[in-house]
Amino acid sequence: MTQIRAAEAGDVGALAEIQVAAGAAFRTVGLGWIADNPVPTDEQYLGYVRDGRAFVLADGAVPVGFVLVDLVDGAAHVEQLSVAPSHARRGLGARLIDHVDGWAAARRLPALTLCTFRDVPWNAPYYARLGFVEIGTPGPGLAALLRAEAAFGLDPATRVAMRRPVRPA
Template sequence: MTIRAARQDELELLRTLESAAGVLFRSIGMTDIAEHPPPPLQLFEQARQAGRLWVTVDADDHPTGFVLVTLVDGAAHIEQISVHPDHQGQGLGRRMIGHVDAWAAEQGLPALTLSTFRSVPWNGPYYARLGFQELSPQKLTSGLTDLLAAETAFGLDPAERIFMRRSVAGQ
């Protein structure tokens, strides 16, 4: 498994991959999430140009997963991380988070943050096993508060959303 920067000609494929990965939500009754359209192509392109979009690829250099990072209040915020269902359960998500951690350390960033579903087994509990800790509402930075407001406006239940943070290795 290799992690490399995403190429421009792969961006539409990453949107398709995101849609495929979302199907798991249907199996737990979260149909709205499963059917939600992937992020716009422009978001992928902005992240790619900024050097904050990476893919895992198979032996044929075909993307099997991706991680898209933004900067929020001085931390590397994992905006989206997805692995195609055919490649899930192989540690690709964990490896991509490790890659982002190393990148963040090189950038001098102190932490990784993300928002996720509290009760979905492959979300909140998974990230906790990777060292992320839930942030109380009082510990949310202004940028994370803005993200929560945007998620709520989008229709996500704020009671089911959590923000998590972990220190960057070596920081």
């Protein structure tokens, strides 16, 4: 039985392992260089943990998925969502997104946002099925994130910012 809980300092190593394992799927769509990029440092993960913006999906005591949340343009921004391949395709990512939705609602935030690949099946098409829509003109914070991605080497034509209103409690 999987359950979602706040991430703890002891989860940091598992978060990195999950992100690396989940990222390997990018090799199947010609984006191996994405899979080969380093994941956040332990200190970066710990920042999310300390700020209460990291949540894990645990199978018993073992994390099998996680989500990291930032605040961007007054919305809860999904910075990273990863599920271990051994637990993929079971609706666990959607559960994590719904958890962030509840977290955002408790803070009276109006929406969830994210930046993702436009045509990778488990990116924008997946998030569209979860109720996210493309943002025509991103706010200043999302626009800055997209510019930083382009500076990092991501082709802006392949990226999209998306938004989903927070669901009423």
